[in-house]
Amino acid sequence: MGMVRYIANKFFYMIVSLFVLISATFFLMKAIPGDPFTSEKAVPPEIKAHLYEQYGLDKPLYHQYFKYLGDIAQGDLGVSMKRLNQDVTHLIGQTFSASLKLGVVAIIVSVIVGVILGMLAALYHRKFIDSAAMVLAVLGIAVPSFVVASLLQYVFAYKFSIFPVSGFKGPMYYFLPVAALSAQPIAFIARLTRSSMLEVLHADYIKTAKAKGLSWMAILSRHVLRNGILPIVTYMGPMTANIVTGSVVIEQIFGIGGIGKQFVEAISVRDYTLIMGITIFYGILLMVARFITDIAYVLVDPRIKLTGGKEG
């Protein structure tokens, strides 16, 4: 019962936030001086009136607003302002696969490397490995991803030519962008894993497991790791946000034709419908990721008790 209410509550928040974001894009777009048909060339008033009618710009504002909401609900994000007759939804769909591949690989790499680093640091607490891993983690959190990306590109692509400088044509093209994208999530996950594993290692049930004579490997895999990586679930939402926003810059640096690169280009030519479309797309993606995180968090950890509908 509590679970259903909790999920419904989170779902409600997600929908309201999405609605606020979509409304904001609409009204901000209306706040921009001029309209899509303002151009240097003088257009005869009849043609302009016809264009307005075709795109519904002659209707009152509330009418346009509800039409906009209805279109988005059907997955129609409008037409690009700068590229003739190109659907925004279509443009996003074209570039989505590259970003998706890059993002998924980055998430997998972040979790695996982060957990291993954090685990090693916890097992060798206060030893060299621990300090080294934590220095790496602090660096990973503090050094901006674009600095990491540029350095990697300079050293491994330009100086030593181990990996290609830019493009996205095969497995070799993944290494550098993925490394740059996952640097920060790895650092966060390593820190989370380390502190939670340190806590678990001192828990009573580990002593019990030792006392009943379980092998160290069994204790590690069955008790320590399972409980130690729980907090990572809470980080899944922020990590998605981190990797999505990171990809905007990383795709630019490595010349990968994903949504991020398209976003930057749209901003530089002020293609407002495309900017708003990608913003809404990113918004939906990240809010759904957050929603799933919130749900997964309570599902995974049975110790969390839901108290009615009120969350703290």
Place this chain on the structure above:
Amino acid sequence: MASDKNMSSLDANLKPEDFQKIGIDEKQAEVIQRESLSAWKDSLERLRQNKMAMTALVVLGLIVLAALIGPLFSKYNYYSNDLVNSNQPPSSEHWFGTDDLGRDIFVRTWYGARISLIVGLAAAAIDLLIGVIYGGIMGFFGGRVDNIMNKISEVLYSIPYLLVVILLLVVMEPSLFTIIVALTITGWITMSWIVRGEIMQLKNREFVLASRSMGAGSKRLLFRHLLPNAVGPIIVTITLSVPNAIFAEAFLSFLGLGVQAPIASLGSMISDSLTGWMYYPWRFLFPAILISLTMLSFNIFGDGLRDALDPKLKK
């Protein structure tokens, strides 16, 4: 069994004559053995012993100092073009080299650090102001007010931060002022939650009840009793939100939404340098090192502060 052994050894040797009555010296009980430490002094002492945090603080101090006076040591300024001397490597003439328009990178780096720090500190200050007021009201009044205000902040927080900032800057003309405004539009929410949590915890404590029973009004309670006691977590949140704002500004520079030329920020210098930095690495390296060092120092110092202020969190 072990106690048996002890017992036997005890009653073997001790007689009543071995004991001597010394009495209680009441004066001695009142003597203060050590200097009394307030919670603040205690935290400060812990912070001082944290070598990493103190190093970070010194580095930050040096960066701020250099950002303030660094440009004075050079005869160049940050905006004059000198196309004859474009893309020059570091030399005695231009200590950090020049960029594609022949502008001196030494001056621009420190000037850019100044802009990045202004953005970071101003955004943190505004977050603090709004967050403390909003969170203070939520935590202090509780009930329905808290419920509604908390729901509003929850909805705003669910919208991805950088998307909001980008949207606003696409519509407003990017300038130092609009960037700071955009960065704070939802940036204050974390702060308000921290303040809310602290105040909710504090308001049921005895000293608040005491003050209230002596007739203190809401305003006095909030500003004289509740907020001063919540200062620790607030300071930590500010320290960690400064590097976030600096990073966000740098990120915006990549989208062409950061400060506009000829004004430089560390982010805009890095973003500009990327086109040819394989050939002119100095254009990238100096601002990149400085921004990394700044963010690193803020993070380490913030972590140190948190450890010092909250001994429970100590590892």
